[in-house]
Amino acid sequence: MxxxxxxxxxxxxxxxxxxxxxxxxxxxxxxxxxxxxxxxxxxxxxxxxxxxxxxxxxxxxxxxxxxxxxxxxxxxxxxxxxxxxxxxxxxxxxxxxxxxxxxxxxxxxxxxxxxQRAPLHPLDQFRAFLTFREKGMSEEEIAANQFVSVSVVKQRLRLASVSPKLLDIYAADGMTLDQLMAFTVNGDHERQEQVFERLTQGYSKEPHLIRRMLTEGAVRAADKRAQFVGLEAYAEAGGVIMHDLFQGDEGGWLQDVGLLDMLAAEKLREQSEAISAEGWKWIDVAPDFPYGHTCGLRDLRGEQPLSPSRNRPRATPFRPNWTDWRQPMPRPSNPAKSIEPDGFRAGEMR
Structure with missing residues (x-):
């Protein structure tokens, strides 16, 4: 029983x-x-x-x-x-x-x-932060409610935005948190998955390698073209700037290189037109010149040329003194001597 x-x-x-x-x-x-x-x-x-x-x-x-x-x-x-x-x-x-x-x-x-209490998996925390954001809470409000900094909130939201396929792999302990952080550099899910597939075929899966692969073809913010155009102008034109929220990125990476080159060429053209207006006979611009291109050349100091009318000596206008002309001429004390040449006398001729 x-x-x-x-x-x-x-x-x-x-x-x-x-x-x-x-x-x-x-x-x-x-x-x-x-x-x-x-x-x-x-x-x-x-x-x-x-x-x-x-x-x-x-x-x-x-x-x-x-x-x-x-x-x-x-x-x-x-x-x-x-x-x-x-x-x-x-x-x-x-x-x-x-x-x-x-x-x-x-x-x-x-x-x-x-x-006996199971700790919360980091991914659950990332997704919880994302839920707060989707329900209308700002990053500042989330930070205040959870007693963390706004930068921590940004990091959690960025981690939650990685490709769902890669998040599932992370949840199953298929990658480390440091590797997941590296995948946040590029927000393109398809690109993230391509890089992960390439990594599975090799031996190294270091975070620095992941970041390098995800930023291939992009331009550093320290690039002279980016500095010339300006990050703000690039972003206003619709350019995407990739940032690494988990380590220093020196301003990030500019993803649209074609747009950057176009903006640089346009700004060069505008500046060349302004310089041409100064009176130079010719001007040539380029985004880059080969190394040593100035070897053997010397700097010329330009001077503003004078116009044709300014090349001629300036004439001084003649202004007669009409007041003096109207005054009577003084009579000489000895008219004959005063007006006759030597060897002549009045009424005589030699």
Whole structure:
């Protein structure tokens, strides 16, 4: 005759005033780890207590319950609540939802709660951040709600945007987190999958190799063409700039090289027209010149040429003094001597 399986009875739960709770010496957690007490307190203040605290009745020397409860599992939550009480943001007798344990060992409760809990897979966190974004939360709002920086939010969202095929491989431990980070450099899913297929045919799958393969054909932001055109002008023209959010990328990579060359040529043409207007007889422009092309040449200092009208000496206009002309001429004291040449006298001729 088969014996019926014994039914499991779960521990009861109840609300206990905070001022009736104390930390148990049986709590196995001794080393601080994870989110700080301050951050946990802010999270509880925002969302209230999401997980009950495990407690046991405190008994006196005769084994009678004293009305106090010790906490073998949930000490960090207790300390976060304690901080809120000290800040006068939580009442001293605020009810706290607790699971009351009576059988077994308190140390077992503490250890089991910490080691039987499966940590959240990083991909689950990435996708959760993406869900927040899809529901209308901004990156700043996500950062504030999760107590992380905006840059961390950007990184999580970028990781969640990798090809779904590669995310499945990562979830199955087919690649490392560092490799997944490298795939975020290029947002093209097809390109990501092509690079992964090429990597599976070789031996090296280092992140730096992944980044190099995904940026093949792109131009560094430090390239002289990019510096000449300007990243802002390139982006306004519809150009895509690839960025690495997980390590320094020196400004990123410009993906559309054809667009960059066109913008550079257009800007060169505009500047050449401005220089030609200065009066040079000819001007030649090019995005690049061969090494040593200036060897044997000398610089000429250009001077603005004069116009034909400016080459002639400037004439001084003649302005007669009509006032002096109208004045009577003075009479000479000796008219004959004054007006006759030497050897002549009036009425005589030699």
């Amino acid at each position: 088969a014996t019926a399986a014994k039914k499991i009875t779960l521990s009861s739960s109840r609300d206990i005033p905070f001022n009736q709770l104390v930390i148990s010496q049986a709590n196995v957690r001794r080393i601080k780890a994870g989110v700080s007490i301050e951050e946990l307190a802010e999270d509880i203040a925002r969302r209230t207590l999401l997980q009950s605290i495990t407690v046991r009745p405190v008994r006196d020397a005769d084994g009678n319950e004293t009305g106090m409860f010790e906490i073998p599992a949930g000490g960090r939550r207790y300390r976060a609540l304690e901080l809120l009480v000290k800040q006068k943001r939580l009442a001293k007798d605020a009810p706290v939802h607790c699971v009351v344990r009576k059988g077994g060992m308190a140390e077992e409760d503490s250890l089991a709660e910490n080691i």
